[in-house]
Amino acid sequence: METMEKLFQSNFKKGAYPFYESLRQHDPIFLMSQQQNQSSWIITKYDHVKELLKTQSFIKDQSKLFSTSPHDTPQDEMTTIFQNMMLDVDPPDHTRLRKLVQPYFNPKTIKNLQPRIEDIADLLIMEINNKKGKIDLINDFAFPLPIIVISELLGVPAEDRNKFRRWSNTIIAASDNMATDFVEDVQAFTNYLTRLFEERREEPQDDLISNLLQAEEEGEQLNRTELYSMIVLLIIAGHETTVNLIANTMYALFEHPRQMERLQEDFSLTENAIEEGLRYYSPVDFSTARWAEDDMEFHGKHIRRGDLVLASISSANRDECKFEQADEFDITRKDFQHVAFGFGIHFCLGAPLARLEGKVALEKLLSAFPEIRLDEQRQEPNWRAVFLLRGLENLYVNID
Numbered sequence: 001m002e003t004m005e006k007l008f009q010s011n012f013k014k015g016a017y018p019f020y021e022s023l024r025q026h027d028p029i030f031l032m033s034q035q036q037n038q039s040s041w042i043i044t045k046y047d048h049v050k051e052l053l054k055t056q057s058f059i060k061d062q063s064k065l066f067s068t069s070p071h072d073t074p075q076d077e078m079t080t081i082f083q084n085m086m087l088d089v090d091p092p093d094h095t096r097l098r099k100l101v102q103p104y105f106n107p108k109t110i111k112n113l114q115p116r117i118e119d120i121a122d123l124l125i126m127e128i129n130n131k132k133g134k135i136d137l138i139n140d141f142a143f144p145l146p147i148i149v150i151s152e153l154l155g156v157p158a159e160d161r162n163k164f165r166r167w168s169n170t171i172i173a174a175s176d177n178m179a180t181d182f183v184e185d186v187q188a189f190t191n192y193l194t195r196l197f198e199e200r201r202e203e204p205q206d207d208l209i210s211n212l213l214q215a216e217e218e219g220e221q222l223n224r225t226e227l228y229s230m231i232v233l234l235i236i237a238g239h240e241t242t243v244n245l246i247a248n249t250m251y252a253l254f255e256h257p258r259q260m261e262r263l264q265e266d267f268s269l270t271e272n273a274i275e276e277g278l279r280y281y282s283p284v285d286f287s288t289a290r291w292a293e294d295d296m297e298f299h300g301k302h303i304r305r306g307d308l309v310l311a312s313i314s315s316a317n318r319d320e321c322k323f324e325q326a327d328e329f330d331i332t333r334k335d336f337q338h339v340a341f342g343f344g345i346h347f348c349l350g351a352p353l354a355r356l357e358g359k360v361a362l363e364k365l366l367s368a369f370p371e372i373r374l375d376e377q378r379q380e381p382n383w384r385a386v387f388l389l390r391g392l393e394n395l396y397v398n399i400d
C-alpha cells in the first residue's frame with residue numbers, strides 16, 4: 001500500500017502529474033486500498049472519468065447499501081451535515097435541492113454580479129497598493145474576492161470571512177482525517193448559522209438565506225438539516241475552489257512567461273486562460289466519493305457492491321488521449337472539454353460564478369500590476385496537503 005500512502009503525503013501534489021500519467025498507461029483503474037469488505041479505486045483516464053460521473057450505477061448515498069442504515073444510528077453533527085448536502089445525495093432528493101438554488105447560479109443571473117465583483121476586486125487592489133510589505137496573492141486577493149462575493153450572495157456578513165475560512169479549512173481537513181478540533185469548529189459554525197437564521201427570520205432580506213428560510217418554513221421543499229447543509233456547502237464550495245482557480249492560474253502564468261506576455265498583449269484571451277488554468281492545475285483534484293450500487297465489471301476490473309470509487313479530475317484533464325500536448329500550458333488552446341467542474345448531474349452549480357470571478361480577477365490584477373511576478377526571494381510555493389484539492393499555501397509576488 002505504499003502508493004496509497006504516497007497520495008496522502010504533503011509533497012505528493014508536486015510530483016502528482018507524472019504519477020497519474022504512469023497510472024493512465026499501466027493501471028488506469030487503480031486499486032487504492034483493499035479491505036475485506038470494501039475496496040477503494042481511483043479512475044484516471046478522461047473517458048472513464050466521464051463515464052463514472054455520469055452513470056447511475058455509482059451512487060452518492062452510501063447508506064442505501066447497508067441493511068442497517070447509518071441514518072438509524074446516532075450521527076455526529078458533521079456527518080449529518082455532509083449526508084444532507086446536495087453533493088452527497090441522489091435523485092430525487094438531489095433534483096429537489098438543486099432546483100431550489102439553481103436560479104441563483106444561472107449564467108444570466110451571475111452576469112449581473114459582474115459590476116459588484118469588479119468593485120470588490122478594485123477595492124482589494126487598492127489595499128494591495130497601500131500595503132508596504134510583501135504581497136501574498138492568496139491572502140490579499142484570491143481568498144477575499146470569492147468569499148466576499150459568496151457571502152453577499154447568501155446574505156452572511158462578509159466581515160466574518162476569517163471565521164468561515166477557519167471552519168471550512170477544518171471541514172476539508174476532516175475529510176482527509178487530518179483535523180483535530182473539528183467537533184468544536186463544526187459546532188461553532190452551526191451555532192453561528194442558527195443565530196443568523198434567527199435574525200433573517202425576524203427581518204428577511206433580499207438574499208438566498210432569507211429565501212431558503214421561507215422555503216423551509218413552507219415545508220415540502222427542504223427540511224431544517226438540509227438548510228444547514230446547503231449553506232455550509234455553498235460557503236465552502238463557493239470559495240475554497242475559486243481561491244485555487246485564481247492562484248493556480250496566476251502561478252501557471254508565472255511559470256510560463258511567454259503565455260503571460262501573450263495574455264498581457266491581448267486580454268481577449270482571459271476567458272481562455274481561465275479554462276486552461278482549470279485544466280492545467282485543476283482546483284479540485286478528485287471528485288467526491290461514489291459507491292458501486294452492484295457488483296460490476298468496469299473496464300476490466302471487478303468492482304464490488306459498496307466499493308468506493310473516486311475520479312481523478314486532474315489526471316483526466318492531462319490525458320493525452322483527449323488533449324494534445326496535455327502537459328503544456330497553452331492559453332490559446334481550443335480543445336476545452338475539461339472536467340474541472342465535474343460532469344453529469346452533480347456538475348458544479350457555481351461554474352458560471354467561478355468563471356466570472358476568475359476572469360475579473362485576472363483582468364484586474366494584470367491591468368493594475370503589469371510587472372507582477374513571483375517573489376524570487378521566497379522559496380518555491382508549496383501545494384497544500386489536502387487530498388481533494390489542488391491549491392497553494394501562499395503565492396508571494398512583487399508588483400513593481
Ligand code: HEM
Nearest residue numbers: 086087237238241242245287288341342346348349350354
Ligand atoms: C460541485 C468544482 C466553484 C458550488 C462541484 C464538482 C466539482 C466542482 C468538480 C463536482 C464534484 C463531484 O461530482 O464529486 C469546482 C471548481 C470551482 C468551483 C473547480 C472553482 C474554480 C464553485 C462555486 C460554487 C460551487 C463558486 C458556488 C456556489 C458547487 C456545488 C456543487 C459543486 C453546490 C454540488 C452540485 C451538485 O451536487 O449538484 N464543483 N467548483 N462551486 N460545486 Fe463547484
